[in-house]
Amino acid sequence: MPHSEGNDAGIPVIDISSPSPEVAQQVLHAASTFGFLFIKNDGITIPPTDIDDMFELSRKFFKLPSESKAEYSINSSKSGGKNRGWVSMWAESLDPENQKQGDPKEAFNIAEPTPTLQPFPPPLSASSELISRFQTACHTLCNRILTLLATALSIPESYGGSRWFAERHDQSKGPSGTIFRLLYYPSTTIPKGGDDVRAGAHSDYGSITLLFRLPGQAGLEILKDDGSWAPVPVNPSPTTLTHPPILVNIGDIFSFWTNGMLKSTVHRVTFGAGDGGMSEERYSIAYFCHPLDSAQLEPIPSKAIHEFKNEELERQTKKLGFESKDEGGEMLTAKQHLDRRLKVTYGLKD
Ligand SMILES: O=C(O)CCC(=O)C(=O)O
Numbered sequence: 222m223p224h225s226e227g228n229d230a231g232i233p234v235i236d237i238s239s240p241s242p243e244v245a246q247q248v249l250h251a252a253s254t255f256g257f258l259f260i261k262n263d264g265i266t267i268p269p270t271d272i273d274d275m276f277e278l279s280r281k282f283f284k285l286p287s288e289s290k291a292e293y294s295i296n297s298s299k300s301g302g303k304n305r306g307w308v309s310m311w312a313e314s315l316d317p318e319n320q321k322q323g324d325p326k327e328a329f330n331i332a333e334p335t336p337t338l339q340p341f342p343p344p345l346s347a348s349s350e351l352i353s354r355f356q357t358a359c360h361t362l363c364n365r366i367l368t369l370l371a372t373a374l375s376i377p378e379s380y381g382g383s384r385w386f387a388e389r390h391d392q393s394k395g396p397s398g399t400i401f402r403l404l405y406y407p408s409t410t411i412p413k414g415g416d417d418v419r420a421g422a423h424s425d426y427g428s429i430t431l432l433f434r435l436p437g438q439a440g441l442e443i444l445k446d447d448g449s450w451a452p453v454p455v456n457p458s459p460t461t462l463t464h465p466p467i468l469v470n471i472g473d474i475f476s477f478w479t480n481g482m483l484k485s486t487v488h489r490v491t492f493g494a495g496d497g498g499m500s501e502e503r504y505s506i507a508y509f510c511h512p513l514d515s516a517q518l519e520p521i522p523s524k525a526i527h528e529f530k531n532e533e534l535e536r537q538t539k540k541l542g543f544e545s546k547d548e549g550g551e552m553l554t555a556k557q558h559l560d561r562r563l564k565v566t567y568g569l570k571d
């Protein structure tokens with residue numbers, strides 16, 4: 222049984238090391254109830270030492286002077302182009318309707334290593350093998366989760382069966398918006414008033430996200446149905462889990478694919494307590510898995526989702542400015558959806 226003791230948001234920890242129809246149902250249940258789940262770290266797929274080394278590398282990179290990081294600014298040709306490279310403090314607004322200013326954080330976006338590795342600044346360039354290995358491991362884990370979800374949703378074999386999602390994430394078939402992202406929240410003065418956040422409220426744009434955090438660096442919260450925020454612990458069960466489990470959350474693409482049955486839950490990062498004081502610095506690492514650019518945001522061939530059409534999906538469909546195909550709207554591709562979301566995040570005009 223998945224367990225959820227000591228975990229404020231009630232997100233279950235699931236062991237997927239022996240996949241079975243029961244495990245698939247547990248994953249589907251968490252994805253449709255919370256939009257979040259913890260995957261027990263088996264110590265092999267994504268070795269804990271690689272996670273530690275990635276955080277160490279991230280720390281080294283963000284400690285560089287801003288001028289050095291700015292040479293590899295996001296979308297610059299030096300950083301390899303679109304949505305790759307360094308994002309400076311305040312540059313990104315995850316909740317532009319409610320935020321007075323952007324997020325007090327920095328980020329470095331890394332695209333898939335194939336067909337060509339993007340140019341890295343030192344010290345990342347000296348560790349490109351670790352970075353690529355980490356990306357591949359994240360993708361392997363994503364594929365396992367995608368396969369479990371397709372199994373639980375009983376997609377008929379004639380449509381691709383348990384391979385339906387994984388096939389649409391097969392990186393050998395074309396480009397995708399998948400991004401591996403290092404995040405850094407520097408130590409700053411915590412604004413008085415309490416409402417200011419380190420990462421504004423948002424849902425993720427892709428299909429699924431893997432999130433790595435450091436013990437002692439809380440701050441992530443999810444929005445519950447009753448409108449309250451629930452903290453997501455880094456390790457919900459430190460006595461039984463030696464390594465923190467890997468946090469997985471469902472992104473917008475899955476809400477579209479499943480008529481809202483799978484929840485792309487809104488979340489944010491807060492300062493926690495301490496108005497007016499200094500915050501501790503915080504690091505996190507995210508693997509935003511996206512389907513191939515060409516993948517259509519059509520409802521999947523599963524009976525389970527056909528009766529499903531919830532308000533959250535309708536709100537989201539409107540927010541993003543398109544109607545569902547049932548209502549005569551256009552069918553978006555994954556690339557069109559991502560382009561729209563990035564435009565809002567970075568305040569770009571047409
Ligand atoms: O830093 C975190 O813990 C979460 C960040 C996040 O939700 C995001 O970048 O999409």
Ligand SMILES: [Fe+2]
Binds near residue numbers: 424488
């Ligand atoms: Fe997020």
